[in-house]
Amino acid sequence: MIEERKVFVMDISRDRLELLKEIMAIDFSLVELNLYLDTHPMDQRALRLHNEYVMRSRMLKEKYEKDHAPLTHRFISDCPWEWIEDPWPWEIDYEMGGR
Amino acid sequence: MWIYEKKLQFPAWVEGCDLHIAKLLFAQYGGPDSELSAGLRYLSQRYNMPIPEAKAVLTDIGTEELAHWEIIATLIFKIVDRATPEELIDAGMGPNYIQHGRDVYPNDAAGVPWTAAYIQAIEDPITNLHEDLAAEQKARTTYEHLISSTRDRGVIETLSFLREREVVHFQRFGETLRLVQEHMDNLKHKR
Numbered sequence: 001m002i003e004e005r006k007v008f009v010m011d012i013s014r015d016r017l018e019l020l021k022e023i024m025a026i027d028f029s030l031v032e033l034n035l036y037l038d039t040h041p042m043d044q045r046a047l048r049l050h051n052e053y054v055m056r057s058r059m060l061k062e063k064y065e066k067d068h069a070p071l072t073h074r075f076i077s078d079c080p081w082e083w084i085e086d087p088w089p090w091e092i093d094y095e096m097g098g099r
Numbered sequence: 100m101w102i103y104e105k106k107l108q109f110p111a112w113v114e115g116c117d118l119h120i121a122k123l124l125f126a127q128y129g130g131p132d133s134e135l136s137a138g139l140r141y142l143s144q145r146y147n148m149p150i151p152e153a154k155a156v157l158t159d160i161g162t163e164e165l166a167h168w169e170i171i172a173t174l175i176f177k178i179v180d181r182a183t184p185e186e187l188i189d190a191g192m193g194p195n196y197i198q199h200g201r202d203v204y205p206n207d208a209a210g211v212p213w214t215a216a217y218i219q220a221i222e223d224p225i226t227n228l229h230e231d232l233a234a235e236q237k238a239r240t241t242y243e244h245l246i247s248s249t250r251d252r253g254v255i256e257t258l259s260f261l262r263e264r265e266v267v268h269f270q271r272f273g274e275t276l277r278l279v280q281e282h283m284d285n286l287k288h289k290r
Contacts, residue, residue, distance in 0.1 A: 009180050024106055031108070031163060035267065038155040039274040071105050083105075090173040094110030095253065 008091045016068045021094065023064060023071075026057045101162070108166040109260045111173040112253035118190030120249040121178040122208060125195075127245065127261075128171045129205035129213040132237040134261075138164030140218040140234060144227045150282050153224060156275045157231075160268050167261055172203040174257055225283075228276040232269060239265040 033050040040046060065075050073083050127133050141161035148154045179187065179201045187196040194210050205213040219230055242262035246255055
């Protein structure tokens with residue numbers, strides 16, 4: 001491509017970024033609890049924490065998908081099909097001013 | 100099955116344009132001890148695991164490795180996104196640019212394409228889990244080499260997260276190995 005190439009990495013609104021990062025953090029906690037529970041299936045404290053985080057994650061995702069964009073293809077879309085909208089996860093500037 | 104979630108596991112970011120580290124990051128994208136090797140190794144080994152805990156651990160860690168593979172690609176992509184062909188060639192990424200452009204192709208830091216010969220799946224759960232423990236340590240060491248090779252704060256922060264995951268996975272595989280050994284001992288006593 002000899003012509004000028006467009007840069008893909010972009011900013012999203014501060015509100016959206018903060019909510020997205022909160023979801024990423026809580027879902028990471030869920031991954032960590034998932035692995036821990038796989039080898040400690042009788043740990044009631046971890047189970048309680050897992051169940052609490054699931055509720056919190058669901059709530060935040062519902063808000064994100066309502067206010068901003070779909071997180072999976074399993075959502076009710078307006079026309080045109082919203083799933084294909086930019087940015088994709090690898091294109092988001094998570095630090096605002098970094099990239 | 101798997102379903103794509105439109106988010107990363109960690110907010111991977113880069114501060115500047117360290118093209119030298121972009122080239123070296125391919126070690127973790129398509130190298131022998133890469134996230135790709137880890138993911139395919141664990142997901143190939145899960146079918147004959149004798150206890151539910153082991154099937155779960157291999158499925159879940161295998162899945163997490165694919166999320167890490169995506170994070171490594173994101174770091175590389177964010178660095179090369181703004182680089183000109185001249186800059187890529189000057190930084191030693193010429194061969195990569197000529198053959199793959201700015202696409203993130205699964206080869207290692209020296210351009211050697213990924214191969215399934217890097218991984219094993221041999222049915223015996225004790226043998227498989229020992230390979231997995233070694234794999235986590237090799238990946239941790241690779242991350243330490245990478246972290247000491249850049250001053251980009253974003254890259255260092257992201258790689259430090261991934262390095263910690265190797266430590267946690269090693270822990271979980273160690274517990275899984277112990278559970279499998281206990282299970283096999285119990286079978287012996289019953290006989």
